[in-house]
Amino acid sequence: xxxxxxxxxxxxxxxxxxxxxxxxxxxxxxxxxxxxxxxxxxxxxxxxxxxxxxxxxxxxxxxxxxxxxxxxxxxxxxxxxxxxxxxxxxxxxxxxxxxxxxxxxxxxxxxxxxxxxxxxxxxxxxxxxxxxxxxxxxxxxxxxxxxxxxxxxxxxxxxxxxxxxxxxxxxxxxxxxxxxxxxxxxxxxxxxxxxxxxxxxxxxxxxxxxxxxxxxxxxxxxxxxxxxxxxxxxxxxxxxxxxxxxxxxxxxxxxxxxxxxxxxxxxxxxxxxxxxxxxxxxxxxxxxxxxxxxxxxxxxxxxxxxxxxxxxxxxxxxxxxxxxxxxxxxxxxxxxxxxxxxxxxxxxxxxxxxxxxxxxxxxxxxxxxxxxxxxxxxxxxxxxxxxxxxxxxxxxxxxxxxxxxxxxxxxxxxxxxxxxxxxxxxxxxxxxxxxxxxxxxxxxxxxxxxxxxxxxxxxxxxxxxxxxxxxxxxxxxxxxxxxxxxxxxxxxxxxxxxxxxxxxxxxxxxxxxxxxxxxxxxxxxxxxxxxxxxxxxxxxxxxxxxxxxxxxxxxxxxxxxxxxxxxxxxxxxxxxxxxxxxxxxxxxxxxxxxxxxxxxxxxxxxxxxxxxxxxxxxxxxxxxxxxxxxxxxx
Numbered sequence: 001x002x003x004x005x006x007x008x009x010x011x012x013x014x015x016x017x018x019x020x021x022x023x024x025x026x027x028x029x030x031x032x033x034x035x036x037x038x039x040x041x042x043x044x045x046x047x048x049x050x051x052x053x054x055x056x057x058x059x060x061x062x063x064x065x066x067x068x069x070x071x072x073x074x075x076x077x078x079x080x081x082x083x084x085x086x087x088x089x090x091x092x093x094x095x096x097x098x099x100x101x102x103x104x105x106x107x108x109x110x111x112x113x114x115x116x117x118x119x120x121x122x123x124x125x126x127x128x129x130x131x132x133x134x135x136x137x138x139x140x141x142x143x144x145x146x147x148x149x150x151x152x153x154x155x156x157x158x159x160x161x162x163x164x165x166x167x168x169x170x171x172x173x174x175x176x177x178x179x180x181x182x183x184x185x186x187x188x189x190x191x192x193x194x195x196x197x198x199x200x201x202x203x204x205x206x207x208x209x210x211x212x213x214x215x216x217x218x219x220x221x222x223x224x225x226x227x228x229x230x231x232x233x234x235x236x237x238x239x240x241x242x243x244x245x246x247x248x249x250x251x252x253x254x255x256x257x258x259x260x261x262x263x264x265x266x267x268x269x270x271x272x273x274x275x276x277x278x279x280x281x282x283x284x285x286x287x288x289x290x291x292x293x294x295x296x297x298x299x300x301x302x303x304x305x306x307x308x309x310x311x312x313x314x315x316x317x318x319x320x321x322x323x324x325x326x327x328x329x330x331x332x333x334x335x336x337x338x339x340x341x342x343x344x345x346x347x348x349x350x351x352x353x354x355x356x357x358x359x360x361x362x363x364x365x366x367x368x369x370x371x372x373x374x375x376x377x378x379x380x381x382x383x384x385x386x387x388x389x390x391x392x393x394x395x396x397x398x399x400x401x402x403x404x405x406x407x408x409x410x411x412x413x414x415x416x417x418x419x420x421x422x423x424x425x426x427x428x429x430x431x432x433x434x435x436x437x438x439x440x441x442x443x444x445x446x447x448x449x450x451x452x453x454x455x456x457x458x459x460x461x462x463x464x465x466x467x468x469x470x471x472x473x474x475x476x477x478x479x480x481x482x483x484x485x486x487x488x489x490x491x492x493x494x495x496x497x498x499x500x501x502x503x504x505x506x507x508x509x510x511x512x513x514x515x516x517x518x519x520x521x522x523x524x525x526x527x528x529x530x531x532x533x534x535x536x537x538x539x540x541x542x543x544x545x546x547x548x549x550x551x552x553x554x555x556x557x558x559x560x561x562x563x564x565x566x567x568x569x570x571x572x573x574x575x576x577x578x579x580x581x582x583x584x585x586x587x588x589x590x591x592x593x594x595x596x597x598x599x600x601x602x603x604x605x606x607x608x609x610x611x612x613x614x615x616x617x618x619x620x621x622x623x624x625x626x627x628x629x630x631x632x633x634x
Contacts, residue, residue, distance in 0.1 A: 057076070182233075403482055487511055
């Protein structure tokens, strides 16, 4: 494996702001990207590939979410959240024109102060009319709308005004990022049929660029439709969605004819491929490349849209988390995470040969910190085969003393973990560096093992996958004699938080537990989460009518049996699994005299462990380790 030298790198931007989502124009002249360098949030900036200053081309009041280039490089298609007032300002830019901060500094300060005051007042009081009203850590203001930014007259050396904004959506609906057709006369996109809080059904639309009111319905899809891509010959538009109105279905690749102007049946090219297919890209007129989580690995595959034959292109015992193609399609570049490093960029020829490692981003750190090592094991339960892994401190082969164990449980439930999981790399290394062995597995409900495996936990989040997890733990304890079966802790986040609290209310075998951002009672969860319709479909029906039927699946229903010391970690702005669930679990634990502690993180949301405030991220991992160490040592 050859590593490319640093002299091949070219730096385009610098500073303390965030620059992200870079895209070269099809013409090869410009680089467009999103940047936080202005007050209004993420905006599109464009710079010449030859260097020089980046120029701001958008000024959306709530920022830009994502964008795509047109094929002729004269336009950008962007998605942004706007309310009626925002839209009026965007389409009538003179209404928001600020005085010169040089020529009229006093007037400029007054204008800025008034804008800030109006922004605060707009959310005080906060009037909510949509069920889909919050996401991430923020309340939403308006609708996700599609626009076209005309940059045909963009002058990098003398650009004084922002580019023309063309609204092509319809207020009252939420759209996703679409793609231009070959001659840039239309955009294919998707739009939720109604409030996303009550439906995951979306219309696929063909919108005429010159006459945006000409929105042709070409079909209906299910799930969170995304990743519209145009085939090189312009004949097809691909996108990813679910095949049925079932939340446990694999992610599928669909095709619609780019010439479509009326309702038609979509082509599901991955229908016979019993794995998820995501981040698909066209390789040629007949072939799509895609990522596929499968059997504890994530690799690049390709599918022929006519024969539906799937072949592996880039494979290995690792996770490929994203990839792209060179302009001439001769090379594939991809981001890899591995147990031995958090993430680096590789490339290879388009047939997977001649792989080279381009970066060693953490070389200095890894020279002084040995990363964890792993061993894989398999086991069987109910005639079903399972994968499990053991993580150990590097350098430890046969410990002289018994090692305490931390059982980790993934979220989802339709997630697939591997020892190369990028979001857990730091956490697992902290655990093993403190002398713990980490055990995890992929129970039924996980992605990567087929639709039947995923569907197994439909209407059964608790007992079935819990048995798979405990069997995995028992297998590891039997296989590795140096593991201490008397000192085992358990932790997990989201669905893993649910399962952590489920296990410690069903068995007393764990000496410590840390439940993170979990779901503990389904009725309040289903009516306060930002994805209520998704959960209704997990339990196939309106949860308020199923209270008696599903009560036994609530961890809080079994709280009186809790004997394990339990730490509950939750973020106050968690809109995916609202903190009310953690409050219920904690109060009931105290009510019945259990050993429970509750740690709340203000401002952060469901992504605390991955992208929360840095101080909170450090505090969380320290409290997690500290609680386990308190009860099982290290």
